[in-house]
Amino acid sequence: MAEQRATIPGRVFAVMKEEARASSNLIKSIISIYGNRIEALFDSRATHSFISKECVDRLKLELKELPIIIKVTTPSGLSSNTSRACQRVEIVFEDRVSVIDLICIFIKGIDVIVGTDWLTANNATLNYARKLVSLPMSLTRTTSTEQLRFLSVVQAKKLINQGYNAYIVVCTASSVYDNGI
Structure with a gap:
């Protein structure tokens, strides 16, 4: 008797390049898989990647x-x-290294579809109007070759114009000395 396995549902918006081109709710970008540049579709309606x-x-x-x-x-x-x-595949997106589980399906003209599983785990933001995917800015980079970097005002403005979120953090410090008077 054949072993019975549980079946779970999965959903994807496009499985052919033509379907992807026709949609305003998909964003195309480049990711790196083990050093190989791969064109990926970011689809917030796909249950898996x-x-x-x-x-x-x-x-x-x-x-x-x-x-x-x-x-x-x-x-x-x-x-x-x-x-x-393909489980625990290392990808690089926006200079950040992460892992992703990729379910193998028949896709015509599309290499990878990044779905809600990875988008949620990485707190990704999709800006459909500008066709941008962004990850939260962090002071500690996850790639081992990068060091902490600071942005100039010009660099910050450029990123904001590209659709990235910006936050201003103001810190002050003061000290009070008691001279014993």
């Missing part, structure tokens, strides 16, 4: 069998089952 079999083969990534089956559906009603994934 996905990778094409073609990209898995090109990057020689290891596919593992999952203990569950994921039934992936699209808004057009198409669905397919998958149980294979």
Whole structure:
């Protein structure tokens, strides 16, 4: 008797490049997977992050069998089952290193779809009007080669104009000396 595995739902907005081009709710950007520049779609409506079999083969990534089956559906009603994934894949986006689990599905003309799982875990903000994905600014960078850096006013203005959020932190210090009078 064949082993029964649980099936969980998955959702993705586009599985073909043509569908992605037609949507105003997808953002295209570049990520790096193990040093390889990869075009990725950022989709806040995708329940998981996905990778094409073609990209898995090109990057020689290891596919593992999952203990569950994921039934992936699209808004057009198409669905397919998958149980294979590349787990804990190291990616770099905005000079930050993180890991992502990528479910392998049939995608035509798209390498990677970054879904809600990664977006939420990394507190990403999607600006659909400007087609930008941004991560919260931090003083400690996660790449080992970068050191703490400060921005000039000109650099800060440029980032703000690109859609990044900006916050001003003002700190003051004072000391009071008691001369014993």
